[in-house]
Every structure is written in C-alpha cells, then in structure tokens.
Amino acid sequence: MDSGASRSTHPALVFLGASGTVTGSRFLVTDGSDRLLVDAGLYQGLRELRRLNWAPFPVAPADIDAVVLTHAHLDHTGYLPRLVSEGFAGEVLCTPGTAALAAIVLRDSAHLQEEDARYANEGGWSRHDPALPLYTSADVERTLEHLHPVAFGEPRPVDGMNVTLQRAGHILGSSVAVVDIGGERVVFSGDLGRPGHPILRPPVKPPAASAMVLESTYGDRRHPPADPDALADAVRRTMDRGGVVLIPAFAVDRTELVLLELLRLRRAGRIPQVPIFVDSPMALAALDVYRAALSAHSDELDSKRAAPLRDLEHLDVHRIRDAAASEQLNRPKGPCIIISASGMATGGRVVHHLLRQLPDPRNSVVLTGYQAQGTRGRQLVEGARAVKMHGRYVPVRAEVVAILDFSVHADADELVAWVASAPELPQTVYVVHGEPTSSRALADRIQDELGIVAVVPRLGERVLLGS
Template identity: 70%
Template sequence: MTDTQLRGPTVVDRRSTTSTLTFLGATGTVTGSRFLVESGGTRLLAEAGLYQGLRELRRRNWEPFPVPAREIDAVALTHAHLDHTGYLPRLVRDGFSGPVYCTPETASLAEIVLRDSAHLQEEDARQANEGGWTRHAPALPLYDTADVERTLPLLAPRAFGQREAVGAIDISMAPAGHILGSAVLTVDAGGHRVVFSGDLGRGGHPLLLAPAPPPAADAVVVESTYGDRRHPDPAPDLLGRAVRRTVERGGSVLIPAFAVDRTELVLLELYRLTEEGLIPRLPIYVDSPMALAALDVYRRAAHAGSPQLRPDRAGALDALERLDLHHVRDAAGSEQLNTPHQPCIIVSASGMATGGRVVHHLSHQLPDPRNCVVLTGYQAAGTRGRQLLDGARALKMHGCYVPVRAEVVDVPDFSVHADADELVAWLASAPALPRIVYVVHGEAAASAALARRLEQELGVCAVAPRLGERVRLD
C-alpha cells in the first residue's frame, strides 16, 4: 500500500454539491472504523474507531487525520466498542467540538470504554518509559484522561427511530443486536441514502433481540468480520471440558474477554455449566473494573425493561450472584490473581489480550502447563490472542518473551458477530436491495469472499473499498 493510500486523498471542498462517502478506516482490517459522508457543505463522520492489532495498523492512529478535526460537523456512532469509538478523544484533542450522536446505552458504555482506554494508554506509556522498552523518548499516549473528559460532554444520546438533522444530512438508528445500544445507522444525504451496519448481531444472542432488517437504501456499508465463514454449531460442553481438565490437574482457567457484552455472556455460560453440574463450583473472579461497570449498565437496562433485551431473559443477569463470584476492582486484588493458590476461573480484559490486566495474568500463568487460557471471540491479526490461537510457543509482554506451556482452547460459541450466511440473509431482508454494497470491517480475504457471495446470491454490485477511496452517493 502506498503512502498516499495510507493517508487518504484530500477531501472534497465543502462547497461541492456532490454527496460523497470516503472510507477512512476499516478497509482490509476489522478495526479502525471511520467513514466520512459529505453533502451540502456538511461533514458527518460515521464511526471514530481505533486501529488495533498489527503495528502498521496501530501507527495509523498517529497519522494526521485526512480531514481537519475542527471541520467535522458531527460524529455518529453505531456502538461503544473501541474499534468504533476509541479515536474520538484524539479528534477532540485535535479540535473537534461537535455533537457525537449515539444511543443512550452507547453513551453510557462509551464513557466506560474511553476512560479505560485513556488509562491503559497512560499506563502503557509509563511502564514503557520505566522499563526502557520504548523506541520513543519518551513514549506518549495517543490521548489522555483529560482528552476523554473533554469528549464525554459531546455525547448526544438519541433514541432508536429518532431522526436528527445534521446540517444537510439526516441520520437515524435502528437496533443492531450486537451489544447493548448497538445500532444500524441510516444516513440521508443529498436525496440519497446510505446505511451502515456497524457490527451486526445474531439471532441467537443470549440477551439481545435479533437485528432489525435494513431499510431500503442506495448503498449499504456492511461489516465482514466473519464474511468468509460460518459459525460452527454450538458445542455446549466445550468450555465445560476445558474447565474440568484444568481443575483435575490443579490449574486455573484464564478467560480474556471483552469488557462490554462478552463478559456478561461468559458469566451466563459459567452459571449454566455450574447449575447443570458440568463444572465444579469454583471461585470466579471478574478482574476488570470496566467489565464490572458495563455489567451494571446491562443490569440497569434489564431492570428498566429495555426493548432491546429478550423478555425471557430479563432476570438472567441477577441470577449470576448465585455463583461464587468475586468483583476485583483494585490493583492489589488483581496482582494476587497472577498466581492463584487454588483452582479458579479468572475473567479479565482485554478480549484479544492487547492490554489491560489480562496481560499481567498471561505473563504469570502461560508458563505453567496446569493452567488453561480460553479464547472467546474474534482475534484480530497482530494481537496476542491471535498469536495464541495460531499456536505461538512464546508471547512478548512488557518487553520480555514468556513461554506458552498452558493449554489454549478456542470457544467460538460466544461470537456476537453475524457470520457470512447471516450477513447475506440480513441484506436480503431489506424491502429493496441496494444499488451497491461496500464490504468493510473484515480482513481482506473475508471482505472479498462476502462481496463475491453478495454478487452471486443477491445479484448486487458489491466491492471491498480501498483505504482513502471516495465514492459518490448519486
């Protein structure tokens, strides 16, 4: 990829009468979602995601944004995950001051996610400087806590179905069924409509209802995280067998889990396995202040009767307290879990082991063959989770390599991303097929595979755009 492609082109003049869409992220990768819609002098950024994973991708977070931040009129978010929200504080640091539209639940969760992101970046920079493993002098965070605190007042919650005018552009949101508050974003610009799927959920989510069908649109921008594969049939005892094996050899189970939504689903499955006698009653430690705060948001939504939640699962989260559940909020309690004194289960963030407390646990527990690490979701290229999934025999953490002797088990049942069949079915459920589908937010092979299927099975024009590519909406 050339330097010009990495930076993206110069964005069209505000005086242009043409409505355009520019792909500023999430092309050829599952991270860094950023899409610019321009119409009638208005600039709307759909998503403001952080790049994660491979070093060459993470470097893009530091590159000058192709559009001056102060010239963006508004941002619209589909949900709270870091690869869709984590660039916001950097935009604010660079001059953005407009509204950030999202659902109320996304606003609540984004507050938790962004504060944690700034804290981790500050800690990583501090540790790199103290440990001497940085190439920079000194290492700096992409943004800090003060930037996040300037960002949070810009969050502008809007209900599902509510239309909002942003200059010459109108937006609205419908449930996406991925995590609490996740939305399919509809953007009307210059008499044309583009729909952004965000991350699309599945019909079998243990807590959330299925995504709403897409509206009729000229163009759809659809994710392709699992665009080249189908989810395997559920394996109800895969996690249970891993836990039992680990306990028999006197080890502990470490579960890297995304703090938002994934931790809830892991705990629900551990509750089921315990209640059915498939695993012994063990101490279960949730070692993530962010995950605990997100769990509170989910519980409040359940108690309020949120229409996003399955009615038959209203009391599921309250039942978790019947487990031997321990909430670990302080650093001292987390450090004690690095070397557990008895078999236990530790659920800790982050889900791809890119940072957070789970990295410390991995560095202590991976060398012990009695232990087990359970991966519970998509592992992006370049992450420690992906390295473990691919069979790495050593991981580099905090400047040192650590041998991987613990058992590593992949449990794909927890994925809340639609697979290829579900993505095709979702697009087919629209009242009218779009003129074109842009396939994004997937590794290159996954995006290309989904584009081929959409052309072959639905007869629509489908392309995987390039980074920095601009297209007209008319």
C-alpha cells in the first residue's frame, strides 16, 4: 500500500493502523517531506489482524523522521522494535513514565515472542518451519536507545513540526499528543483515561485543533456502576470450594489496581487472608515504577488515593520472578490468588496457568478489563466451553467472572464530554482504536450531539488537514 505521503506538500494524516479494530495504533502525519509516526502499536487478537504485524510497513521505516508514543501499552508501542530492525533511526518521543514502562513492556514482548517461537518449534504446532519471533531481545535493546523523554507541556520541534504531550490519565506516563504542522494542528487522544481513575489525575482538556484522532474502545457503551461486591464474592466462593482464583491482568496499571482492591477488601474483612502470587516479572517491574513515582511525588498521581501502594506488604503477596517458581504455581498447595499477565490471556505465563486451572470446577478465572475480539479472554467472557492453547483444546469447567470496574478507558459519555471540553471544537474527529460497532456509534454521537464531522477512517486512508 502506498501511503501517498509524497503526493502533496499539504499537511496530511494517514491511518496505518487501529482502523476498524482496537489494536495496532499507527498514524502518520506528513507534509510530503517530513514524516512523523504517532504510535507504533502491535496488532493483537484475531489471526488476520496479527498477520498484519508481518506485512511490509507501508512507509519505508528509514524515511520516518520520528515516532511519538502516547503510552506504553503494547498495542501502541509493540511494533517499534520491528521498525528499528527494518531501518528506522530517528528519535522516539514520549514522557518519562512511558519511557520507563515501555522498556519493561518491550523487553517482555521480545522474550515472549522468542519463547513462543521456541515452544512452537519444540511442539510442532506452528504452521511455519521454523517459527520465528517478530523481533528479538537484541532489537529491543537497540530500540530503547532511541527513546527521548519529553516533559508534559514541553513543545518539542521535529523538523517542520512541533509535538507537545499532555496528561491523558490512562496509565502512568500516558499522554495526548498535540502535533502542529504547516499551520494546522491535530490532537491524538491516545488511550484516554477516566475522570475518576483510582490513582491517577484526570486527563487535561484538549486544545483547539483542526482535527482530532479519538480512541473508541468503549465508544458504544457506558461503564456500569461499580460493584463493590463482585471481586469479594468471587474470591469467597472460590475459597469455599478450595480452589484457585486466577486473575489475568495487564501488567501495567491493572495489576496495581487489582492489588489495591484486594488490599481494600482484606482490610475491610471482606476476603480471607490467603496467599497472593504476582506471577509476572513485567507486572512486578511496573509496580516498582508506580511506587517510585509515588515516592517522587509525581504530579500524575493523586497522592492520597495512590498512597496505599506503599502498604501492599499488608497482603500476603509473593513475587514470582523465575520460571521454575511459576511452574510450581500450576500445582498450588492450597487455595490462593494468582495474578498473571496478559490481561486478555493472549500470551505469557497466564496461559500455562489457564491450561492447569480451567479444567477444575473448584477454580475461578476473573477477567478485569476489556477483552478484544479473537482473544482467549473474549472467548471466556462469551461462554466458550473449550479454548485452544499450545495446539490443543482445554475444557472450561472453572467459573468465569467478568468484572468491568477496573477499566481505565473513558466510556462513550466521557469521550464525548472530552471532545466538547475543547475551547473550540475541531472541524473533524477521526474515530479509531475500536471495534467497528463501537467506532461507528461514537462517530454518530459526536456528529449528532456536537454538530461536527466525525468519521471512521479506513485502513490506509489519507486525509488532508485543515480546510
């Protein structure tokens, strides 16, 4: 696909990912000579989407001047080492929090891909011979040398453009990217946080801009009222059965929030004192980043609400770092809680735990966030009686509990309100990073309620910025 980046010197925007899907965020801003990529995300979920990670990138990576990362999650950063391995040599701009977390996320991603390739080759269940990782740990180390932290609110020139990052309140370091080019301004929401994030301060209001690129993960729904009993009830039921509570949780931000909720419930006497195993080196490293930010009095954190991060030792928490200890968790000595990545059960150590725990009706699997199409988490939420892992189907006899209280994505009402809070409404809102029905519903609401053009762009579509 030709991005059309060289066809005009008029500022333009090209949608190279996250169009019609909730993963793979990649957006090119160009005036024909300068090229800035906003986010370099990995496609996840459905097989046809994952295959896009292997497709030739529409723009020669060596021709991209710089990359801006809105935050550290894999669907916004996970393609970056592939770009570097194929010739990208520019700066990667991001906040200090994103730089710290992206290093953890990308190292883990490379390790998992290398491990998955090794398992596939040993087990003979890959269609490719040999199975290969998308990128290696060495590619990641080269990539990290390109990260250039930029403070919130500090304009940063990139050739003929200016980039400013503003607080997005989604995870630590998450930002809204404001790009000025050729007299035009485009605002990228990244993943937008909620006004009431449990420990982070809310997103700032967007500035006036001619165009806005807006995520729509929850674009067709409102978050339900929080259920203060859901997790406690699930834990108590499982403990009464003598089982294991397995919580697939995103390593960045979600594990922190799950631990804080377990701490609250334990202090209130709502759950028994049982061992809690955090089986994710990435989650443990991210937890250290969050606690360091609290100690440094980061202005991203609500200091009062984040303070319990210092008190997690009051829980019976066991940090599982090595593979041997993780393997032992597949045969626990008694009732316990296991928190492990990934949050959608697409890879990582949680897959091995699911293999062992799903067939046992005493156990429960608690899903704590959005589950994209094509993921094992989505299959479990939708009532699958068997799921495929490592080349074979595993029966689902464990109780499956979906708890939506932990979502830190803005819902439809919050997204519309955020757009409306700009000092001047944008001429056009491009709705991305959502499943088709979600993106379409949000675009229709923005057009109907705010009276501005809102469209769902096609993958590869190129649009001009400004009137």
